[in-house]
Amino acid sequence: MNKVIEAKNLTKIYGKKAAAFTALKNINLSIYEGESVAIVGKSGSGKSTLMHILALLDRPTKGEILIDGKNASKLKNKELNKLRNERFGFVFQQFFMNANDTVLENVLLPLKIAKLGRKKRKKEALEALKIVDLESKVKNKATDLSGGQKQRVCIARAIVNQPQVIFADEPTGNLDSATGDKITDLLFDLNKKHGVTLIIVTHDEDLAKLCNRVVRISDGKIISDQTVRKDLKKAASKKRETEAARVKKANERK
Amino acid sequence: MKLLDIITTANHNLMRNKTRTILTILAIFIGSFCIVTTSASQAGINKFLDDQTSAFGGEGLIQMYAKSDDNNGVSAISMGSSFTGKPTKYTDGDKNEMGLKAITPEQIEKVKEMPGILKDTVLDGKFSTVTYVESTKNGEKFTASLNLMTNKSVHFELLAGRMIDNDSSENELMLPSKEWATDLGYADENEAIGKTLNFVWSDPVTKELITFPAKIVGVQAPSVISGGNVIINTPLNLKLYEENTKYLPSTEKDKVYTIAAEYDYNKYSADDIKSELDKIGLYGVDINDIMGQVRSFFDIIITIFTVFGYIALLAAVIGIVNTLYMSVQERTREIGLMKALGMGRSKIFMSFAVEAIMLGFWGSMLGTVVSILIGNLVNSSAHASDGFMQNFPTFNLVEYTPATVIPVIVTIMIIAFIASILPARKASKKDPINSLRYE
Incomplete structure (x- = not known):
């Protein structure tokens, strides 16, 4: 199985000298293609920091990150931005939508950044909105939506660029349990049907249980790493199909 | 993006x-x-x-007057003498004298040899004056200062008619403004075109009034520099001059009060020329003296x-x-x-x-x-x-x-x-x- 992201001896220290605070200590972690990984820990455990470093939003103080076997710590900012734009999708607890823009505008933002043409990005954004079942809200303003709808828009935004990995930071944290379940279903659907690798940061044990791997963090260290179910093969084969589609799409864009 | x-x-x-x-x-x-x-x-x-500026003659043109104690020469240029373009009525007894000192032939020769001055362009102005001009339409009399059009000053703004022609054998003139046309008794500036204006002066020797007719060929838009001046063509000026001085002894006759010349303005500044002129007792006026202020x-x-x-x-x-x-x-x-x-x-x-x-x-x-x-x-x-x-x-x-x-x-x-x-x-x-x- 392919390693999508590999972390080697990650250490992250915030601040300097006396005020220095070690958020992560010597973390070694490999994320495989098609996995759904929950990173679980209390607040302040370092789980968010780990996710940020894995998602190339932050650089580690020591250690390296390999993306598809390539060392990302040696890449320039520009290349990191490109990698993040093409390979990763993000779902945040607080949604982070441009409130005054339409649903469509919000969804196609990553494609705009990727310099895709007007027609193409609209077409792909509509496809993404179809997957999250929000085609009817295309022209609505983001503010007019309910919490669950907002998170579905964010998922559409996260998948619009056909990412390899989706990072979800407490995706159900701001939602009631019923809408939270719908969002969870949607995310795991993407994982199972489309083979997208899922990395969920959460303190919600129920959500963590749904993942096939649970990584527990405490005080900046991994205290347990359990693979719960072994239905990865199926997901991986699915992933290969979508990967082929992704490459094809990427070629079309060029 | x-x-x-x-x-x-x-x-x-x-x-x-x-x-x-x-x-x-x-x-x-x-x-x-x-x-x-x-x-x-x-x-x-x-x-x-x-x-x-181009009405005056533009860059590189300098006018010269003889220096005298009570006159620095500037008054000779009728700058803005009639800014509004309205003619002044003539009442009997008014004089129209330039009050200028004559330039000597030696001075003219020196100007011609002066560095920077383009020798062939030196123009000794036999300058005519009239006592008044008289309308052939309503007989009204007005005081008038006359001016010539140098070859460089080709650009006059006209309201009607055409430029005077210095090569024509006709006696031609341009009125300073449309008010001139109406005060001379014409309905507007267009009607004045082709009509005759009489130049009248008293002979300096015989004191007899002499009348000389000339044709109105154009009416100017008012301008700061030629404001109020009736512009006449060279043949008319020469004929007026001849008539004006025919009873004068030849020594008086050939007196020159103003000369104009072009100079090489790429190499010499107006101030260079002026200081040279100063040495031979002449006063130079160029476009910037007037426009500068x-x-x-x-x-x-x-x-x-x-x-x-x-x-x-x-x-x-x-x-x-x-x-x-x-x-x-x-x-x-x-x-x-x-x-x-x-x-x-x-x-x-x-x-x-x-x-x-x-x-x-x-x-x-x-x-x-x-x-x-x-x-x-x-x-x-x-x-x-x-x-x-x-x-x-x-x-x-x-x-x-x-x-x-x-x-x-x-x-x-x-x-x-x-x-x-x-x-x-x-x-x-x-x-x-x-x-x-x-x-």
Whole structure:
């Protein structure tokens, strides 16, 4: 199985000298293609920091990150931005939508950044909105939506660029349990049907249980790493199909 | 992000906070309005003065008078003698004398040999004067100062008819203004064309009144320099001169009061020539003596207004900086998101810089459009029959050309960009994670 992201001896220290605070200590972690990984820990455990470093939003103080076997710590900012734009999708607890823009505008933002043409990005954004079942809200303003709808828009935004990995930071944290379940279903659907690798940061044990791997963090260290179910093969084969589609799409864009 | 996307997004962002955007644009508008208006009036005035300059003969032409104790020569140029273009009625007994000292033949020879002076262009003015001119239509008499048209001064603004022809054998003249035409008894300037005007003078020896007819071929637009002068062609001048002096002894007859010459203005300044002339007892007058004062007066006014415009713009720049800082602050999370989604630093910088440039663009466009509207209104009301510029129909108070307007707009856009550098840098340097956590 392919390693999508590999972390080697990650250490992250915030601040300097006396005020220095070690958020992560010597973390070694490999994320495989098609996995759904929950990173679980209390607040302040370092789980968010780990996710940020894995998602190339932050650089580690020591250690390296390999993306598809390539060392990302040696890449320039520009290349990191490109990698993040093409390979990763993000779902945040607080949604982070441009409130005054339409649903469509919000969804196609990553494609705009990727310099895709007007027609193409609209077409792909509509496809993404179809997957999250929000085609009817295309022209609505983001503010007019309910919490669950907002998170579905964010998922559409996260998948619009056909990412390899989706990072979800407490995706159900701001939602009631019923809408939270719908969002969870949607995310795991993407994982199972489309083979997208899922990395969920959460303190919600129920959500963590749904993942096939649970990584527990405490005080900046991994205290347990359990693979719960072994239905990865199926997901991986699915992933290969979508990967082929992704490459094809990427070629079309060029 | 593509450039076009950045521009449309910037416009979109400006529209998100309409009140703030409009207020900032208004501040820029005030500054740009001042600057566009002053530069347009500068252009208008310069064009006017240039027209006047070419009427005089332009660069490289110098007129010379003999120096005397009570007369420095300037009075010989009838500058603005009749700024309004209205003729003065002649009453019997009025004199019309130049009061000039004669230039000696030796002085003329010295001028011809002077370095810088183009020898062949030296023109010894046998200058005619008349006691009055008389209308053949209503018999009214008016005092008149006569002037010649040198070959260099080909550009006279005309209201009707044509230029006088120095090579013609006819006696031709141009009236100074349309008021002349009406006061001579004609319905308008067009009716005066082709009519006859009588030149009348009393012979210096016999004191007998002599009348000499000449044809009106053109009517001038009023001008600062030739204002009030009846321009006559060379043959007419020579004939008048002959008639005027026929009973004089030959020593008096050949007296010359003014000479004109061209000089090589690429190599010599007017001041060089003047100091040379001074050595031989002549006084030189060139275009800048007349235009210089007028120009420097207008230049001071223009400079004051331009400075005010830029001060207003400086205030507007602070407005832009403030607006953008607020915008960066408000959109911290949005910036964080964009960065997380892969937008680079330079693009973040650009999107804020473009916002400022758009503010500059809209503000200066608004300033320009309003300035043009008001300027045209002022121009047409000034030229109306009771307007203060009615005597200068060819003079636009404000002159808008792409060459005056576009540099102002571009400058303001550049200033707006400079104003955006600090806030845009702040935005581009934001850390995505901290920005997303910003409350």
